[in-house]
Amino acid sequence: MKLNYLFPNKFKKIGWFILIPSAILALVILIFEYQPSFLDFKLPAIFISELFGDTKLFGIVTNNILNDIVGILIIISSLLVAFSKEESEDEYISKIRLESLVWAVYFNYGILLVSFLIIYDISFLWVMLFNMFTILIFFIVRFNWQISKLKKSANYEE
Amino acid sequence: MKNSIKVERAKKNITQAELAKLAKVSRQTINAMELGKYVPSTVLSLRLAQIFEVEISEIFTLEDSDWD
Numbered sequence: 001m002k003l004n005y006l007f008p009n010k011f012k013k014i015g016w017f018i019l020i021p022s023a024i025l026a027l028v029i030l031i032f033e034y035q036p037s038f039l040d041f042k043l044p045a046i047f048i049s050e051l052f053g054d055t056k057l058f059g060i061v062t063n064n065i066l067n068d069i070v071g072i073l074i075i076i077s078s079l080l081v082a083f084s085k086e087e088s089e090d091e092y093i094s095k096i097r098l099e100s101l102v103w104a105v106y107f108n109y110g111i112l113l114v115s116f117l118i119i120y121d122i123s124f125l126w127v128m129l130f131n132m133f134t135i136l137i138f139f140i141v142r143f144n145w146q147i148s149k150l151k152k153s154a155n156y157e158e
Numbered sequence: 159m160k161n162s163i164k165v166e167r168a169k170k171n172i173t174q175a176e177l178a179k180l181a182k183v184s185r186q187t188i189n190a191m192e193l194g195k196y197v198p199s200t201v202l203s204l205r206l207a208q209i210f211e212v213e214i215s216e217i218f219t220l221e222d223s224d225w226d
Contacts, residue, residue, distance in 0.1 A: 086184075088183070088184035088186075090182070090183040090184050090187050091183070091187070091198070091199050091202060092183070092184070092186065092187040092190055092196050093184065093186075093187075095196070150186045150190070151186060153186075153189070
């Protein structure tokens, strides 16, 4: 009847199934700076800015693709978790979804604004790294929390 | 906005879950409407009126605060 840009309900489970191991793997990679050499590849790039070198358009770079793979998995899986329909996705759930999304955007940029004021230079790379994913994570946490609160509050009848 | 969903439901002698099924929404939505926490869309209001076999204005009443 209406277009709502949401995935079918079953994708939510699939999303969690990919998101949890990917997130754990991502933290392990970050902490141990794990870059297995068999994942080193020469790849075409459309913008290259070398640390102490030139900046150029188009070229070939050598890159370890493990972090790219994990990043892609986290983004796709968190999109599935965030934007799959609930079992009974009705207009009230949609309203909660919208409110949670607005909340997540404010919260995410609130943290980013504070980070601008208290974190500088190379350290700010960490903020940018996490900020790529936090907007979706904040939304997922907020929305699922609201839904579980709703289910609890509706447990009474009459 | 006030509504008499709970009263109409009692007249029909159906539970929140049964009404939810008839109106094709979740039970939480029925619950939230009865508690005045959620104002339904026109479509859902019309569905409820049809289920209860009454006019829509018999279920929903505007309050002064709805004009603010």
